[in-house]
Amino acid sequence: MNKKLNIKKLPKKLIFQHVNILDPLKEKVFKGNVLIINGKISEIGKFEQPADAKTINCEGLTLTHGFCDLHVHFREPGDENKETLMSGSRAALAGGFTRVCTMPNTTPPIDSPESISFIIQKSKDCPIHIHPFGAVTQGQKGKEITEMGLMYQAGAVAFSDDGLPIQNGLVMRKALEYSKMLDVPIINHAEDDCLRCDGVMNEGIMSTRLGLPGNPSISESTMVHRDLKLAEMTGAKLHVPHVSTAASVKHIKEMKSVNNKITAEVTPHHLFFNDEDLVNYNTNLKVAPPIRNNSSRKALIKGIKQGVIDCIATDHAPHSLHEKETTFDCASFGMIGLESCFGIVKRLLVDEEGLSLIHLVKLLTIEPRRIMGFSSNLLEIGAEAELVLFDANKSWKFDKANISSKSSNSPFLGKELIGKVKYTISKGNIAEII
Numbered sequence: 001m002n003k004k005l006n007i008k009k010l011p012k013k014l015i016f017q018h019v020n021i022l023d024p025l026k027e028k029v030f031k032g033n034v035l036i037i038n039g040k041i042s043e044i045g046k047f048e049q050p051a052d053a054k055t056i057n058c059e060g061l062t063l064t065h066g067f068c069d070l071h072v073h074f075r076e077p078g079d080e081n082k083e084t085l086m087s088g089s090r091a092a093l094a095g096g097f098t099r100v101c102t103m104p105n106t107t108p109p110i111d112s113p114e115s116i117s118f119i120i121q122k123s124k125d126c127p128i129h130i131h132p133f134g135a136v137t138q139g140q141k142g143k144e145i146t147e148m149g150l151m152y153q154a155g156a157v158a159f160s161d162d163g164l165p166i167q168n169g170l171v172m173r174k175a176l177e178y179s180k181m182l183d184v185p186i187i188n189h190a191e192d193d194c195l196r197c198d199g200v201m202n203e204g205i206m207s208t209r210l211g212l213p214g215n216p217s218i219s220e221s222t223m224v225h226r227d228l229k230l231a232e233m234t235g236a237k238l239h240v241p242h243v244s245t246a247a248s249v250k251h252i253k254e255m256k257s258v259n260n261k262i263t264a265e266v267t268p269h270h271l272f273f274n275d276e277d278l279v280n281y282n283t284n285l286k287v288a289p290p291i292r293n294n295s296s297r298k299a300l301i302k303g304i305k306q307g308v309i310d311c312i313a314t315d316h317a318p319h320s321l322h323e324k325e326t327t328f329d330c331a332s333f334g335m336i337g338l339e340s341c342f343g344i345v346k347r348l349l350v351d352e353e354g355l356s357l358i359h360l361v362k363l364l365t366i367e368p369r370r371i372m373g374f375s376s377n378l379l380e381i382g383a384e385a386e387l388v389l390f391d392a393n394k395s396w397k398f399d400k401a402n403i404s405s406k407s408s409n410s411p412f413l414g415k416e417l418i419g420k421v422k423y424t425i426s427k428g429n430i431a432e433i434i
């Protein structure tokens with residue numbers, strides 16, 4: 001258990017003093033105090049401070065909406081040794097996330113109203129808000145559509161077969177037609193199985209040098225293109241997850257100019273690494289879709305700057321040691337991402353790439369909430385306190401002591417990050433990250 005994460009119940013009255021308040025909705029930053037009474041925002045700015053309130057001096061810290069991640073794998077049910085809804089929630093709090101959407105590729109998959117209810121029930125005791133995605137097809141086999149209407153009524157907020165791309169265009173068309181009736185997005189892990197073949201890393205000079213089977217960029221971009229055209233035809237919402245290639249960004253940009261129901265996310269790892277980083281066969285860099293070359297990476301950053309990419313999502317994918325401590329060919333795909341996310345993207349996008357802090361915070365807060373239709377007016381008086389406080393300029397080294405996940409498969413271990421979450425407030429709790 002992470003000794004650097006300390007979760008307590010919020011005191012009855014709490015004041016964050018002298019804090020930089022970043023409102024991503026109004027796109028402004030101002031200095032002031034924030035009073036929370038009984039877990040709700042009571043006052044913001046300048047006000048008479050009640051004498052019986054606890055106070056925290058937040059000089060140098062920024063307070064904003066709690067982060068929201070549309071792409072996590074919490075492995076429950078079936079692989080609780082890797083992660084549970086509770087351990088995943090702790091990892092989320094350590095990273096400043098107060099709200100996540102869980103992918104349905106568990107064992108068994110979340111493909112029925114009953115399994116949606118299972119996640120909803122088990123999440124009630126968790127210190128963050130958890131919204132399950134339901135599977136698109138029964139058993140995630142890519143053939144028969146699930147009972148999407150009943151799953152939606154049970155609490156599914158969107159549908160995905162993530163991990164397993166929907167290969168059959170007719171199945172994808174039907175999925176979009178049903179989801180349109182529910183007005184929720186389909187999130188398809190876009191990789192053409194035939195083109196991907198047995199590729200384990202990006203196809204290019206590096207895969208040749210390393211002697212590993214390559215997965216070409218076009219395996220993603222052709223399926224992204226198909227999905228965009230089907231979304232246009234059906235009028236349904238499509239959210240493109242973990243975009244990794246320049247061609248995908250181009251297709252999304254073109255389609256967004258005529259269809260406002262298209263959204264897209266990118267992961268911190270696709271923004272940070274390129275395929276030359278695989279030179280030492282680090283299996284923690286084996287992900288799906290793969291880490292691409294540097295020009296693709298730059299296209300993703302440009303996609304963020306131009307507003308083609310709507311949000312950042314971690315694709316937090318815990319794996320046990322034995323699944324990663326093997327040869328690159330045999331290792332599982334995926335890495336954890338919740339705890340390190342903010343320090344990576346703050347360093348990369350703001351400090352190195354010149355993005356404004358407000359833009360970055362939008363990518364982690366109001367944009368993902370907008371895509372899912374979650375409430376995004378979190379600094380309103382009377383709103384439930386769902387906040388994060390971070391030191392934007394704190395530089396720190398990510399190590400195992402910072403990990404709250406049950407797994408530690410991260411290529412960011414040992415990396416210098418800039419920007420550190422200090423407090424996360426969620427569901428009546430305050431988590432302090434030391």
Ligand SMILES: [Zn+2]
Nearest residue numbers: 162163189288
């Ligand atoms: Zn995926």
